[in-house]
Amino acid sequence: MRVTNDCFFLLQRLTLAGLLAAHGWTRWLNGGVPLFGGYLDATLGLPEGMGTWLAGAITAIEIIGTVLWALGKYLLPLSLVFSGIYLTGIVLVHAPEGWFVVGAGRNGCEYSVLLIVLLLTHGLRAHAQRRQLLVR
DSSP states (O other): OOOOHHHHHHHHHHHHHHHHHHHHHHHHHTTOHHHHHHHHHHHHTOOTTHHHHHHHHHHHIIIIIHHHHHTTSSHHHHHHHHHHHHHHHIIIIIGGGOSOSSSSSSSOSHHHHHHHHHHHHHHHHHHHHHTTOOOO
């Protein structure tokens, strides 16, 4: 069997989908949507309850969207949505803590930056392949 770049991208896409799905499923199964919503209300100054709605939407995207993403469906739009979610997380939570997740710091933004770069790589690659802009 010949291993191609497509095999490596598939492995990476499935791994990323699993990592992202874990966020949504953990929040959902542990009843974390209202807590996340309260955090969003307080941090962003949203009207009461709007944060819970937003947290529910993010959770649904992380659960349903990752299945579609793993299947290779809607890669660019979902990559942009996921990147927006994690970029917001960087601004609100991780950047104030610094760069490192562990070691020289805690809860920093390095992991989120990696997720965003990989998400956009997959989304833009899929877009280029559809437009036949990618040279193999």
